[in-house]
Amino acid sequence: MRDYLDKYSGMGIYTTGMARAATAEVKQKQSEGKGENVNNLESMLTEFNQEAATTKRVLDRVPANKLEWRPHAKSMSLGQLALHIATMPAGIVRITKQDSFDVAQNSFTQPSPKNLEEVQAALEQTIRTVEPTLRECTADTADANWHLMAGNTELASMPRASVWRSLMLNHWYHHRGQLSVYLRLLDVPVPSIYGPSADENPFA
Ligand code: NI
Numbered sequence: 001m002r003d004y005l006d007k008y009s010g011m012g013i014y015t016t017g018m019a020r021a022a023t024a025e026v027k028q029k030q031s032e033g034k035g036e037n038v039n040n041l042e043s044m045l046t047e048f049n050q051e052a053a054t055t056k057r058v059l060d061r062v063p064a065n066k067l068e069w070r071p072h073a074k075s076m077s078l079g080q081l082a083l084h085i086a087t088m089p090a091g092i093v094r095i096t097k098q099d100s101f102d103v104a105q106n107s108f109t110q111p112s113p114k115n116l117e118e119v120q121a122a123l124e125q126t127i128r129t130v131e132p133t134l135r136e137c138t139a140d141t142a143d144a145n146w147h148l149m150a151g152n153t154e155l156a157s158m159p160r161a162s163v164w165r166s167l168m169l170n171h172w173y174h175h176r177g178q179l180s181v182y183l184r185l186l187d188v189p190v191p192s193i194y195g196p197s198a199d200e201n202p203f204a
Pocket of ligand 1: 084171175
């Protein structure tokens with residue numbers, strides 16, 4: 001699996017080193033008797049780095065001349081979807097720096113990238129934003145409840161670590177799967193994501 005990640009991502013060694021550094025910090029926090037969400041953060045960081053490599057592999061397949069394409073009038077364009085995937089985890093980290101987020105104060109209009117380079121640069125920036133946030137997070141911060149508001153109405157309240165699991169990681173995978181369908185519809189070879197695709201078999 002390690003070889004496979006290295007081969008396909010070129011980021012395997014980098015992410016392994018990061019995960020190791022994170023493990024040492026988590027052990028320190030555990031020895032200080034901090035909460036169980038710190039444990040979750042360790043595996044979450046490892047997962048984030050591995051999934052970032054996979055996400056890069058999928059985004060690298062986006063054809064630069066099809067950014068305006070969309071499969072349905074109600075769908076995001078390919079460029080919007082790619083940029084959403086490239087930026088969203090950093091956006092979630094940004095809004096969880098506060099204790100709450102008010103949906104009424106924000107528009108959810110997804111911008112379009114000017115070109116593919118903007119998407120790729122955004123993913124790199126996202127990795128640089130999320131990785132240290134998870135690594136440096138204290139147990140108190142991970143355990144503290146974060147509130148999703150609509151004006152004065154609370155829509156949801158959950159520990160920050162749970163927000164990162166659902167609104168950041170699960171949300172990321174949801175859109176990456178969506179993007180793989182866009183690639184298929186555009187007749188672009190779909191890369192391996194969790195195993196063989198119809199076009200690639202990393203185990204062959
Ligand atoms: Ni989304």
